[in-house]
Amino acid sequence: QTPKDGKKVVIFSHLAPPKQRSSLSNSTKITEELVENYDIFCQYLKGAAAEFDLNFPLHVSNYFRDCGYCNLSNPDYTRSVINEAMGINLEDTFIVKEDNVENKLNLLHLSGNSSLQSFMPFITKLSIFSSQLPLKFVSTGKEYVNQQLNNVQSTSNQIFVVTKDESSFDEILAEQLEHIRKIYQPLNLHFRVVVYPANELNLRECYKIGIEMF
Numbered sequence: 120q121t122p123k124d125g126k127k128v129v130i131f132s133h134l135a136p137p138k139q140r141s142s143l144s145n146s147t148k149i150t151e152e153l154v155e156n157y158d159i160f161c162q163y164l165k166g167a168a169a170e171f172d173l174n175f176p177l178h179v180s181n182y183f184r185d186c187g188y189c190n191l192s193n194p195d196y197t198r199s200v201i202n203e204a205m206g207i208n209l210e211d212t213f214i215v216k217e218d219n220v221e222n223k224l225n226l227l228h229l230s231g232n233s234s235l236q237s238f239m240p241f242i243t244k245l246s247i248f249s250s251q252l253p254l255k256f257v258s259t260g261k262e263y264v265n266q267q268l269n270n271v272q273s274t275s276n277q278i279f280v281v282t283k284d285e286s287s288f289d290e291i292l293a294e295q296l297e298h299i300r301k302i303y304q305p306l307n308l309h310f311r312v313v314v315y316p317a318n319e320l321n322l323r324e325c326y327k328i329g330i331e332m333f
Contacts, residue, residue, distance in 0.1 A: 127315055133310050136333040137309065152165070159266070159271055176274050176275070182301075191241070192232065193234075195232050201236050204239070206323040211264055211265050212230065213263055214229075231260060231263045232260035234277065237277075238256065247281070257279070262277070280295075296312060313329055
């Protein structure tokens with residue numbers, strides 16, 4: 120159940136967080152060693168960070184494929200009607216300039232092939248029998264969000280599951296939590312899984328869990 124008191128609830132924690140946090144100067148030094156930073160639109164990972172950014176998403180993708188998930192290669196672009204239907208603020212997206220646009224109310228947006236909205240055009244056109252549920256998909260790639268002060272792109276694995284009813288949802292959620300443990304515990308780093316309160320949910324969300332690392 121979504122917490123209603125405005126506080127996150129920790130449902131799982133692995134190892135203890137670091138007792139001492141890195142100083143600002145040390146964090147800056149590490150960032151300079153691993154990131155070649157020009158601006159929020161142009162950043163390059165270097166060394167171990169680049170290797171991790173390449174190999175870890177592929178590892179996660181292969182893990183879910185071995186668990187019976189179907190790998191999808193989604194489009195990088197979505198239309199306004201999809202984003203609006205999901206309650207996404209269009210100002211948080213990148214609008215692609217098109218020549219000779221017939222419908223100016225249904226523009227093209229750069230979302231990334233691993234964004235949640237990239238699944239929607241495919242799913243909405245499917246005719247699905249209940250006997251085929253649940254449907255389990257995974258997409259690995261980029262996700263783009265128009266943020267003025269933060270990085271605008273990230274490499275991610277997007278999991279998309281279609282369930283039959285609420286009881287099936289509970290089973291899938293428990294399954295996802297177990298997957299998270301198996302994926303992150305071998306890193307031998309502290310992490311915790313939290314349930315976010317109602318005031319931190321987006322319009323399209325009724326329940327939200329997240330992974331936090333310190």
